[in-house]
Amino acid sequence: MKRRQFFGSAAMVAVGAAAATRVVAQEQTYTIGVSIPSATHGFMGGLNWHAQEAINRVEAAYPNVKFVLATAGEAGKQVDDLEDMLATRNIDGLVVLPFESEPLTGPVKAVKDAGKWVTVVDRGLSQPNIEDLYVAGDNTAFGRVAGEYFKNNLPSGAKIVLLRGIPTTLDNERVEAFEAAIEGSGIELLDKQHGNWNRDDAFTVMQDYLSKYPQIDAVWASDDDMAIGVAEAIAQAGRTDEMWIVGGAGMKEIVKKVQDGDKQFPVNVTYPPAQIATAIEMTALAFVSSAPVAGRFIIGSVLITPENAAQFYFPDSPF
Amino acid sequence: MKRRQFFGSAAMVAVGAAAATRVVAQEQTYTIGVSIPSATHGFMGGLNWHAQEAINRVEAAYPNVKFVLATAGEAGKQVDDLEDMLATRNIDGLVVLPFESEPLTGPVKAVKDAGKWVTVVDRGLSQPNIEDLYVAGDNTAFGRVAGEYFKNNLPSGAKIVLLRGIPTTLDNERVEAFEAAIEGSGIELLDKQHGNWNRDDAFTVMQDYLSKYPQIDAVWASDDDMAIGVAEAIAQAGRTDEMWIVGGAGMKEIVKKVQDGDKQFPVNVTYPPAQIATAIEMTALAFVSSAPVAGRFIIGSVLITPENAAQFYFPDSPF
Numbered sequence: 001m002k003r004r005q006f007f008g009s010a011a012m013v014a015v016g017a018a019a020a021t022r023v024v025a026q027e028q029t030y031t032i033g034v035s036i037p038s039a040t041h042g043f044m045g046g047l048n049w050h051a052q053e054a055i056n057r058v059e060a061a062y063p064n065v066k067f068v069l070a071t072a073g074e075a076g077k078q079v080d081d082l083e084d085m086l087a088t089r090n091i092d093g094l095v096v097l098p099f100e101s102e103p104l105t106g107p108v109k110a111v112k113d114a115g116k117w118v119t120v121v122d123r124g125l126s127q128p129n130i131e132d133l134y135v136a137g138d139n140t141a142f143g144r145v146a147g148e149y150f151k152n153n154l155p156s157g158a159k160i161v162l163l164r165g166i167p168t169t170l171d172n173e174r175v176e177a178f179e180a181a182i183e184g185s186g187i188e189l190l191d192k193q194h195g196n197w198n199r200d201d202a203f204t205v206m207q208d209y210l211s212k213y214p215q216i217d218a219v220w221a222s223d224d225d226m227a228i229g230v231a232e233a234i235a236q237a238g239r240t241d242e243m244w245i246v247g248g249a250g251m252k253e254i255v256k257k258v259q260d261g262d263k264q265f266p267v268n269v270t271y272p273p274a275q276i277a278t279a280i281e282m283t284a285l286a287f288v289s290s291a292p293v294a295g296r297f298i299i300g301s302v303l304i305t306p307e308n309a310a311q312f313y314f315p316d317s318p319f
Numbered sequence: 320m321k322r323r324q325f326f327g328s329a330a331m332v333a334v335g336a337a338a339a340t341r342v343v344a345q346e347q348t349y350t351i352g353v354s355i356p357s358a359t360h361g362f363m364g365g366l367n368w369h370a371q372e373a374i375n376r377v378e379a380a381y382p383n384v385k386f387v388l389a390t391a392g393e394a395g396k397q398v399d400d401l402e403d404m405l406a407t408r409n410i411d412g413l414v415v416l417p418f419e420s421e422p423l424t425g426p427v428k429a430v431k432d433a434g435k436w437v438t439v440v441d442r443g444l445s446q447p448n449i450e451d452l453y454v455a456g457d458n459t460a461f462g463r464v465a466g467e468y469f470k471n472n473l474p475s476g477a478k479i480v481l482l483r484g485i486p487t488t489l490d491n492e493r494v495e496a497f498e499a500a501i502e503g504s505g506i507e508l509l510d511k512q513h514g515n516w517n518r519d520d521a522f523t524v525m526q527d528y529l530s531k532y533p534q535i536d537a538v539w540a541s542d543d544d545m546a547i548g549v550a551e552a553i554a555q556a557g558r559t560d561e562m563w564i565v566g567g568a569g570m571k572e573i574v575k576k577v578q579d580g581d582k583q584f585p586v587n588v589t590y591p592p593a594q595i596a597t598a599i600e601m602t603a604l605a606f607v608s609s610a611p612v613a614g615r616f617i618i619g620s621v622l623i624t625p626e627n628a629a630q631f632y633f634p635d636s637p638f
Binding site for chain 1: 457
């Protein structure tokens with residue numbers, strides 16, 4: 001019965017930092033490689049910024065953890081980066097956002113086979129169970145959270161349009177979850193065309209919607225780049241006051257509008273480029289703590305409102 | 320095109336800790352409540368120990384993060400603990416392993432509705448989407464990893480028995496994954512009875528197996544407490560050299576046997592009580608970092624072998 005008494009009377013206790021901490025081997029230094037695509041567009045720009053920020057934070061918190069960061073503009077460069085990290089940088093762990101799944105699977109497996117910790121971010125590899133930790137966004141929640149906002153903030157009979165991304169499983173998951181969330185609300189979805197996560201394409205699609213539909217109460221642009229194209233088309237049609245727009249991913253310009261109470265952008269939904277920071281922080285825990293961090297972490301999508309926008313606004317990030 | 324140049328030439332760079340770190344507001348102190356069941360049996364004893372260890376580690380790493388730990392022997396006490404944390408302890412966040420789902424759902428929702436961060440561990444609440452973060456083990460992987468070991472280490476025609484836990488969805492997931500993993504191996508599963516995660520029940524079930532089956536090559540006990548009961552029955556029958564046993568959950572006595580190369584316990588599979596440490600570490604990150612940690616983290620089950628056993632052996636833990 002000794003185990004039963006482990007915490008004595010099981011009363012609530014305020015825990016002091018002075019209690020016997022399992023000592024982390026501070027003298028041992030760990031090197032973690034971080035391999036990500038270059039900052040070629042908005043989202044990746046943000047991801048690069050958050051990677052750097054997380055590296056700085058972890059290195060400041062844990063003097064015995066060092067990072068090697070490599071960015072690649074194409075898959076071949078990323079393969080070379082991994083080989084270099086393994087051959088000459090003596091990494092203990094790797095955080096990798098694969099440029100493409102297929103060409104990176106072998107090289108990432110080689111890192112794992114060499115006995116290193118491997119964290120894969122956002123895009124899975126072509127083979128299962130190679131990585132120790134997988135960190136990614138939640139496309140179903142991304143659509144559901146947006147859909148719930150529409151359902152809760154539009155009357156039955158309201159008319160909406162939506163813009164889809166590039167035709168992918170990912171986009172299907174998002175759109176299906178959105179449609180499921182508005183089901184039974186009486187909201188009428190007038191149209192859903194592909195804007196391909198592209199500002200110009202979204203502008204064209206929205207121009208078409210505006211010419212076809214005399215009444216539109218709200219737009220699910222499903223992406224902040226598309227939201228900007230949509231807003232431009234609405235402005236040119238002089239119908240800005242008629243409808244609001246929900247984008248997605250937390251682009252700083254849009255988050256700022258939400259924070260400022262802009263009626264055109266009442267909320268946003270996260271699909272955070274900061275997921276790379278989560279991957280870096282959790283990988284560091286694999287070395288500095290005894291908490292198990294092998295597994296699968298799906299980052300939830302959260303509704304950004306004027307009340308909580310500050311915590312999602314990174315003015316120094318390019319995205 | 321400014322964004323494209325965010326990381327300049329995208330070459331590999333060793334990152335110095337001196338770079339501009341986003342300063343965490345060190346002056347602000349955060350209090351995190353941790354509410355868990357008392358150490359009433361082996362696994363919970365381990366979980367209590369790991370909770371304390373993680374609290375000590377985080378408080379040492381982050382002087383501005385404090386914890387209030389409460390352990391409860393029944394659901395009513397845990398409800399009181401949560402009310403106290405909210406009313407008088409002024410917590411900013413909560414890590415809770417619900418004693419039971421139903422009676423704790425309302426009280427945990429009250430904490431969330433009060434604007435606090437909520438992390439739920441191991442057992443879900445009766446309503447979805449209350450918590451910010453959910454941390455739990457992976458029952459499918461728990462069965463699959465064990466099954467793959469049997470498949471890779473027994474010849475076709477080998478005869479095995481398995482012991483099931485208490486009849487639950489959780490136990491079904493584990494057993495189905497195990498059976499799927501050995502499919503096509505030619506291994507013959509002689510029997511699968513419920514030992515209810517109980518040492519004595521497992522002893523009785525194994526006695527029955529031993530009297531019925533003249534040849535048994537291996538046992539999947541699917542739990543370390545059951546593995547101990549099984550080993551006792553085998554010893555009394557004088558058949559110790561005939562078969563090996565795989566338990567599960569990483570009880571320290573069993574991990575030690577694996578580490579020592581005991582032929583009766585060649586491997587083990589994790590379902591770690593240290594998942595509470597993961598929940599505590601990730602909740603701390605919600606306050607000290609800007610990494611998004613809202614979401615769903617399913618901790619992988621890992622094969623413990625003589626080679627890696629050291630990292631799963633906690634001699635000071637009661638489990």
